[in-house]
Amino acid sequence: MSQGIFIKKTIYFKRNIHSSLGRISNKKLADEELIELYLSKHNSAYFDMLYNRYSTKVFSKCISLLKNEELAQDALQDIFIKIYLNIAKFSGKSKFSTWVYSITYNYCIDFLRKKKKEKNIFSEDIENTAEPIEEVPDKELLEMQVSRLKRVLEEIPIGDKAVLLMKYQDEMSIREISHILSKSESAIKMKIKRAKHKAQKQYKELYNE
Amino acid sequence: MAKNSFQRMEDENLNNRSSEQIERVRQNVDGSVSFIQMVGKIIEVYLPRVFDVFVMMGGGKEREDTNVKENQPPSDGGSDDFRRGGGPSSPDFH
Numbered sequence: 483m484s485q486g487i488f489i490k491k492t493i494y495f496k497r498n499i500h501s502s503l504g505r506i507s508n509k510k511l512a513d514e515e516l517i518e519l520y521l522s523k524h525n526s527a528y529f530d531m532l533y534n535r536y537s538t539k540v541f542s543k544c545i546s547l548l549k550n551e552e553l554a555q556d557a558l559q560d561i562f563i564k565i566y567l568n569i570a571k572f573s574g575k576s577k578f579s580t581w582v583y584s585i586t587y588n589y590c591i592d593f594l595r596k597k598k599k600e601k602n603i604f605s606e607d608i609e610n611t612a613e614p615i616e617e618v619p620d621k622e623l624l625e626m627q628v629s630r631l632k633r634v635l636e637e638i639p640i641g642d643k644a645v646l647l648m649k650y651q652d653e654m655s656i657r658e659i660s661h662i663l664s665k666s667e668s669a670i671k672m673k674i675k676r677a678k679h680k681a682q683k684q685y686k687e688l689y690n691e
Numbered sequence: 692m693a694k695n696s697f698q699r700m701e702d703e704n705l706n707n708r709s710s711e712q713i714e715r716v717r718q719n720v721d722g723s724v725s726f727i728q729m730v731g732k733i734i735e736v737y738l739p740r741v742f743d744v745f746v747m748m749g750g751g752k753e754r755e756d757t758n759v760k761e762n763q764p765p766s767d768g769g770s771d772d773f774r775r776g777g778g779p780s781s782p783d784f785h
Contacts, residue, residue, distance in 0.1 A: 651697040
C-alpha cells in the first residue's frame, strides 16, 4: 500500500474516531491524563487532542524565533514528531507544557546554531561575566507596549530573546530554564540579567526614552 | 490575573495565525505518525520471521514450538489448552 493511500485511510479512520471520542474531548482532561490514555490505549486521537492544545502556541514560538513562516511550519512538524517519538519518556517531573516548550526552544536554537554555524548561541555572555551591569526592574519590560516589545525583541540576539520568552512569557523557573539549556542556575540568572539590560538599551536607542 | 506584555504579545501572535497552516501541518504529522506506526508494526510482525528465513537459507531448521505441552492432550501431561489449540476431539471431553 502506498504511503499516500495509507495516510488518506488513516485520516478517514481518525475522523470516525474523533466523533466517537467527542464525549471525551468535551470533558477537559489534563495533559497527563491524555498521555496516560494515549500510552495505554494506543489511540492516536488522544495525541491529536494534545496537538490541538499546543500546536498554535508552538507554531507562534517557532515564528517568533525563526522569523520565517515556512521554516516554522517545518519546525512545528518536526517538533510534534519528536514529541510523538519521546512521549513515553515524559516522566511528569515538570508540566507537560514545559516539556513541549523545552523541545520547541531546543529545536529552534539548534536550527539557528546550525544555520549560523555558531558553536553556542549562549556562550558569549556566560563567558564574559566580569563586566558589571545594572539590574533592570522587571516592570520596565512587563509593562512595555506590545508593538514596542516586539520591535525590541527583534533587535536583540536570539539567545537573549529565548531566555526572556521562557522567563516572562512561559513563566518558567530559573531551574527549568537551566535544565532546558543545560547551564547552571547562576549562569541563567546572569543571562537573564544581561538580556534585560540589552532589551532596555535597545528600547532607549529605538524610542529615545 | 492580568497578563504581562510578553503574554499579550503571544496572544496577538496567536490571533494572527491562520488555522489552515496548523491544519496542514497536522495532516503531515498524522501522516508521519501513521507511517512510523506502520513501519513499527511491520518490524514487530515480520522481523522475527526474517531471521527464520535467513536461518533456513543457511541450511538450518525452522524454529520449533518450544511449548511442547500445549500440543499434547492433558492425559499426556499437556494443558487443557490442547482442545483450544485445535487438537482432535475425544469422547472424554464431552
